[in-house]
Amino acid sequence: MQVADMAEEDLYIVYKGVHLIKQTHTPESLKYYDEFSFRPEDILIVTYPKSGTVWMQEIVPLILSQGDPVVVDTVPNWSRVPWLESRAFIHNLDQRPSPRVFTTHFQYNMMSTGFLKVKPRVIYVMRNPKDVFTSYSHFSRMTSYLVSPVTQTEFLHKFLDGKAIFGSWFNHVKGWLSAAEQQHIMYISYEEMILDLEASVTRMAQFLDTPLDSEMIRKITDRCVFKNMKKNKMSNYSLMPSKMMDQNGSEFLRKGIAGDWKNHLTAAEAEYFDEFYRKQMQDVKYTFVWD
Numbered sequence: 001m002q003v004a005d006m007a008e009e010d011l012y013i014v015y016k017g018v019h020l021i022k023q024t025h026t027p028e029s030l031k032y033y034d035e036f037s038f039r040p041e042d043i044l045i046v047t048y049p050k051s052g053t054v055w056m057q058e059i060v061p062l063i064l065s066q067g068d069p070v071v072v073d074t075v076p077n078w079s080r081v082p083w084l085e086s087r088a089f090i091h092n093l094d095q096r097p098s099p100r101v102f103t104t105h106f107q108y109n110m111m112s113t114g115f116l117k118v119k120p121r122v123i124y125v126m127r128n129p130k131d132v133f134t135s136y137s138h139f140s141r142m143t144s145y146l147v148s149p150v151t152q153t154e155f156l157h158k159f160l161d162g163k164a165i166f167g168s169w170f171n172h173v174k175g176w177l178s179a180a181e182q183q184h185i186m187y188i189s190y191e192e193m194i195l196d197l198e199a200s201v202t203r204m205a206q207f208l209d210t211p212l213d214s215e216m217i218r219k220i221t222d223r224c225v226f227k228n229m230k231k232n233k234m235s236n237y238s239l240m241p242s243k244m245m246d247q248n249g250s251e252f253l254r255k256g257i258a259g260d261w262k263n264h265l266t267a268a269e270a271e272y273f274d275e276f277y278r279k280q281m282q283d284v285k286y287t288f289v290w291d
């Protein structure tokens with residue numbers, strides 16, 4: 001059977017109410033995450049998919065290494081900053097020195113009791129959901145482990161209704177925003193990073209208690225701008241077998257801009273999206289850059 005023909009139930013499982021990829025979120029992986037021993041010095045990058053995860057997997061290690069590029073030039077992003085929910089047990093994480101850096105796409109209400117108790121540092125990255133949707137649509141078509149959208153409208157409903165993998169963008173963002181009081185979280189958006197990457201790196205370095213001089217900040221920023229980062233084979237997924245991720249039609253580091261939804265959604269779809277967004281987010285006090 002061709003992957004394109006595979007049904008959702010062949011590719012996805014439902015875990016704590018959200019769809020996850022069957023191939024990578026095995027029962028063993030999920031148990032490992034649930035029982036994972038966090039350290040207070042750990043750093044967790046949390047994102048809804050397509051919100052800037054890979055970008056952060058480049059920036060945070062460079063901050064911690066004070067701009068030394070060896071780690072980002074030699075270690076693929078998925079092992080440099082592993083996803084805790086996705087076969088992380090292969091990386092011997094308990095052998096890593098602190099501060100360890102991990103990634104997760106999990107919603108706040110999916111986090112383990114160990115996480116809630118230890119309170120490691122979290123950088124939560126948000127992105128305009130219309131751009132998330134746009135990036136996600138392209139990504140779903142290039143990967144063999146995601147259900148390819150049949151039509152854009154069908155995928156739009158799936159996305160808004162929380163049926164895409166990792167669930168509802170709205171629940172994700174609202175859940176993590178609600179954790180501000182209980183956890184040690186820095187909030188940042190993809191759009192802020194696009195607007196002023198140098199200021200964003202500076203803010204992250206301060207949050208991570210890693211003082212960097214302006215020359216180091218400039219060096220890190222320069223490495224992490226889209227056109228430069230795109231060339232790093234340890235970060236652009238060119239090492240991933242093409243039968244899993246086919247980058248011929250659309251690359252993983254695709255456009256790297258804010259507002260590409262304008263080229264993707266029809267006026268009617270954008271209007272429907274905005275109305276849905278208004279209803280879902282009406283009680284949220286946070287000021288988003290895209291608003």
Ligand SMILES: Nc1ncnc2c1ncn2[C@@H]1O[C@H](COP(=O)(O)OS(=O)(=O)O)[C@@H](OP(=O)(O)O)[C@H]1O
Pocket residue numbers: 047048049050051052053054055131134135136138139224225226227229230252253254255256257260
């Ligand atoms: N350096 C840099 N600058 C600007 N934009 C960047 C950068 N690195 C990654 N990206 C863009 O982030 C989008 C991918 O998001 P994620 O890394 O979260 O994807 S994933 O969830 O890990 O699959 C995807 O967005 P789109 O281009 O809109 O598809 C990437 O291009």
